[in-house]
Amino acid sequence: MEWGQVHALLGENGAGKSTLMNVVYGLIRADSGEMQFDGAQVQVHSPQDAIGLGIGMVHQHFMLIPPLTVADNVILGQETARAAGVIDGRASRRTVNELSRRYGLQVDPDARVRDLSVGVQQRVEILKALYRGARLLILDEPTSVLTPQETEGLFQIVRGLTAEGSAVIFITHKLGEVMAIADRITVMRRGKVVASTTPAESSQADLARLMVGRPVLLRVEKGPAQPGRPLLQVDGLSVLDDRRQVAVDGLSLEVRAGEILGLAGVEGNGQVELVEAIAGLRPARSGRVMLCDHEVTAASPRRRLRAGLGHIPADRHRMGVILELPISDNLVLGDFDRPPFARGIVRLLAQVRDHAARLIKSFDVRAAGPQQLAGALSGGNQQKVVVARELSNGPRVLMAAQPTRGVDVGSIEFIHRQIVEQRDAGLAVLLVSSELDEVLSLADRVAVIYRGRIAAVLQAGEIDRDRIGLLMAGGQADQVPAASEGAL
Amino acid sequence: MDAFLHVLQRGDLVNLAAATLVASTPLVLAALGGLMCERSGVVNIALEGIMLTSAFVGYAVAFNTHNLTLGVLAAVLAGMAIAGLHAVLSIAFVVDQIVSGTVINILAVGITGVFYRAYIQQAEVRGPGVLPVWKLPGLGDIPIVGPIFFQQAFVTYAALALIVVVHLVLFRTVWGLRTRASGEHPRAAETAGINVYLVRYVNVIASGALAGLGGCYFSLQQVGNFLPGMTGGQGFIALAAMIFGRWTPLGSFLASLLFAGAGALAGRLQIYGVHIPYQVLGMLPYVLTIVVVAGAVGRAVAPAAVGKPYRRS
Numbered sequence: 001m002e003w004g005q006v007h008a009l010l011g012e013n014g015a016g017k018s019t020l021m022n023v024v025y026g027l028i029r030a031d032s033g034e035m036q037f038d039g040a041q042v043q044v045h046s047p048q049d050a051i052g053l054g055i056g057m058v059h060q061h062f063m064l065i066p067p068l069t070v071a072d073n074v075i076l077g078q079e080t081a082r083a084a085g086v087i088d089g090r091a092s093r094r095t096v097n098e099l100s101r102r103y104g105l106q107v108d109p110d111a112r113v114r115d116l117s118v119g120v121q122q123r124v125e126i127l128k129a130l131y132r133g134a135r136l137l138i139l140d141e142p143t144s145v146l147t148p149q150e151t152e153g154l155f156q157i158v159r160g161l162t163a164e165g166s167a168v169i170f171i172t173h174k175l176g177e178v179m180a181i182a183d184r185i186t187v188m189r190r191g192k193v194v195a196s197t198t199p200a201e202s203s204q205a206d207l208a209r210l211m212v213g214r215p216v217l218l219r220v221e222k223g224p225a226q227p228g229r230p231l232l233q234v235d236g237l238s239v240l241d242d243r244r245q246v247a248v249d250g251l252s253l254e255v256r257a258g259e260i261l262g263l264a265g266v267e268g269n270g271q272v273e274l275v276e277a278i279a280g281l282r283p284a285r286s287g288r289v290m291l292c293d294h295e296v297t298a299a300s301p302r303r304r305l306r307a308g309l310g311h312i313p314a315d316r317h318r319m320g321v322i323l324e325l326p327i328s329d330n331l332v333l334g335d336f337d338r339p340p341f342a343r344g345i346v347r348l349l350a351q352v353r354d355h356a357a358r359l360i361k362s363f364d365v366r367a368a369g370p371q372q373l374a375g376a377l378s379g380g381n382q383q384k385v386v387v388a389r390e391l392s393n394g395p396r397v398l399m400a401a402q403p404t405r406g407v408d409v410g411s412i413e414f415i416h417r418q419i420v421e422q423r424d425a426g427l428a429v430l431l432v433s434s435e436l437d438e439v440l441s442l443a444d445r446v447a448v449i450y451r452g453r454i455a456a457v458l459q460a461g462e463i464d465r466d467r468i469g470l471l472m473a474g475g476q477a478d479q480v481p482a483a484s485e486g487a488l
Numbered sequence: 489m490d491a492f493l494h495v496l497q498r499g500d501l502v503n504l505a506a507a508t509l510v511a512s513t514p515l516v517l518a519a520l521g522g523l524m525c526e527r528s529g530v531v532n533i534a535l536e537g538i539m540l541t542s543a544f545v546g547y548a549v550a551f552n553t554h555n556l557t558l559g560v561l562a563a564v565l566a567g568m569a570i571a572g573l574h575a576v577l578s579i580a581f582v583v584d585q586i587v588s589g590t591v592i593n594i595l596a597v598g599i600t601g602v603f604y605r606a607y608i609q610q611a612e613v614r615g616p617g618v619l620p621v622w623k624l625p626g627l628g629d630i631p632i633v634g635p636i637f638f639q640q641a642f643v644t645y646a647a648l649a650l651i652v653v654v655h656l657v658l659f660r661t662v663w664g665l666r667t668r669a670s671g672e673h674p675r676a677a678e679t680a681g682i683n684v685y686l687v688r689y690v691n692v693i694a695s696g697a698l699a700g701l702g703g704c705y706f707s708l709q710q711v712g713n714f715l716p717g718m719t720g721g722q723g724f725i726a727l728a729a730m731i732f733g734r735w736t737p738l739g740s741f742l743a744s745l746l747f748a749g750a751g752a753l754a755g756r757l758q759i760y761g762v763h764i765p766y767q768v769l770g771m772l773p774y775v776l777t778i779v780v781v782a783g784a785v786g787r788a789v790a791p792a793a794v795g796k797p798y799r800r801s
Contacts, residue, residue: 027679048681063676065669066792076669077680085661128680 008182056129066114228257237287249452262443270452310395323375328356380411512748517702518726521695528691533589536723537596542703567700671791
């Protein structure tokens with residue numbers, strides 16, 4: 001690494017990028033090997049050691065404390081205090097303001113972190129690192145939660161940092177970003193460095209091959225959609241979030257048999273609540289949900305399941321799999337109590353096992369066997385278990401929320417292929433994803449959600465990355481340059 | 489209704505207010521302890537047991553030394569020791585915090601009961617008496633305010649002062665910021681270079697000091713004697729006050745006044761001969777606790793990481 005450079009660390013999920021950086025930052029101890037910083041061999045046993053050396057880290061999952069103010073979050077751990085340990089609030093606000101101005105971060109020190117958008121929260125994280133005198137900044141998957149425009153903003157901040165002589169390690173699995181921002185690229189696979197290169201010397205296809213270890217299809221191959229009649233209709237739906245605020249605000253959409261409707265949007269614009277309301281996990285305050293011509297607005301999740309809804313939930317560990325149970329049980333979570341998996345109150349375990357063995361094979365789950373605990377699987381294989389379960393129920397509507405989050409490239413390919421195959425078999429697919437690339441490559445139509453409403457629906461011909469990005473950030477459909485009007 | 493009129497007619501409101509403040513003393517102290525503890529991420533349902541133990545230890549020391557000051561000091565130290573046990577169990581050994589607290593509550597009943605029967609019940613020497621009422625010169629003579637706030641005994645004055653102290657510590661100092669960070673998101677605190685274990689240890693033990701001081705109110709300020717089970721569930725009511733007070737010192741104080749006021753009022757209504765069985769009136773503070781906590785649940789905002797053991801990875 002050199003000062004004043006952006007060094008991209010590229011690799012699939014599970015390749016060891018984050019682990020390596022956690023070692024650098026002192027959160028995990030290395031079993032062997034040594035580390036050199038600024039020409040000297042160093043020992044980093046704790047985050048304090050790393051901070052002392054001038055290493056700062058912005059974690060993928062932000063390390064911010066939501067109820068506290070920006071200033072409190074920034075100074076935490078290195079507070080300026082007057083006598084008796086009383087915090088000098090004015091001084092800390094001033095420091096935050098100065099840093100914020102110097103690097104163009106535009107953050108209000110008195111705002112509470114929980115009220116800030118994800119993009120701003122990320123800037124608070126960067127501010128935290130700078131406040132601690134970081135000269136080497138590690139950004140762990142920094143763009144996974146940003147709109148394209150916010151990503152561009154982040155790139156400018158990063159360029160500003162390197163211009164001032166700092167170094168940035170940019171951890172990512174997105175190839176486009178690497179080409180755009182990196183000065184040097186290191187590719188990791190299965191815990192090893194497999195290549196070290198620069199954007200000028202390589203191409204996206206090269207990097208993808210290095211990352212996965214074999215050639216990969218960067219685009220999903222699919223034919224044109226053959227939409228049939230609507231199978232999922234959401235009509236004027238309003239839903240409250242956990243804080244009793246309106247999260248979904250009179251939203252309407254419909255998904256037809258044989259098409260994939262992509263729901264694009266920055267996280268926190270009501271996607272979670274919408275998905276939960278459709279799945280029956282959160283009550284609707286008003287509006288209707290129709291599933292295959294049946295009204296299910298007030299139906300239980302189980303009834304919706306039986307009515308033909310498959311649901312790949314966004315939070316795999318909270319709702320997708322039960323980590324403490326074996327794969328076989330996870331594969332029958334919706335059906336364990338009825339034939340062929342149970343007779344009366346007796347479970348038929350042999351059937352469950354056979355069913356699991358079949359699905360493990362057909363969905364290519366890399367596991368020791370049906371009895372292996374789901375918690376022992378990699379993220380990609382856990383997700384395949386979820387996909388296998390939801391598709392084996394014979395659904396007519398598939399709702400896939402962030403279906404490839406935290407999943408390796410190989411599994412992403414597989415899951416994408418499954419989703420397209422299901423579409424071709426006549427399923428209505430609602431794809432909710434904050435990865436714009438995923439929406440763009442899979443969806444036949446794209447609906448953009450902003451503050452709980454559909455800002456616009458773009459038809460196949462008018463799907464355009466910049467236009468969607470602006471809509472995601474709250475731009476009006478008519479202000480956005482477009483070939484044709486797509487609002488519904 | 490009659491009884492309320494009686495209270496008004498006799499110009500007894502000042503008396504009632506003073507009695508409420510006195511009765512709120514142990515609630516305030518235990519609630520302050522509870523919130524220091526919970527703000528750092530550790531649930532403390534052991535407040536009841538801590539208070540009971542401190543009530544006993546404080547009395548025993550005062551009894552043997554004939555020195556009330558030493559008694560108060562001993563009560564505080566005993567509270568810290570018991571809380572230290574809770575801290576070790578729940579932080580170092582990662583025992584479920586509710587289980588650890590329950591164990592301590594049961595332990596306290598047992599130990600104080602045994603020692604009471606062994607040493608105190610049979611003693612024929614005179615007890616150490618109660619902490620004297622100090623009427624503050626000047627302030628104590630102000631009409632209405634004086635008799636309510638400035639004609640009290642030590643533990644009550646201490647409780648009033650500590651409300652302010654805990655508020656300032658929690659919201660104005662480095663320690664308070666680190667405490668709140670540890671209780672909301674310990675991992676984030678750790679990455680900011682904070683020793684979450686240390687913060688939690690200190691806060692749990694501080695909560696023992698506060699609840700311990702609250703405990704000696706019963707034996708050294710209120711009664712001048714120790715009786716088994718004399719805390720009577722006030723540690724749990726203090727927890728309710730803390731929750732109703734939204735984990736803030738001021739809120740906890742007001743909630744404590746509400747519960748203590750219910751008790752004081754119930755006592756007075758009996759004196760004025762209201763035709764309600766005294767057992768029913770005696771239930772008033774407890775019933776109120778249930779109602780208030782049931783109403784506060786869901787709306788109250790607990791520290792996000794409270795009750796969750798923290799392990800460094």
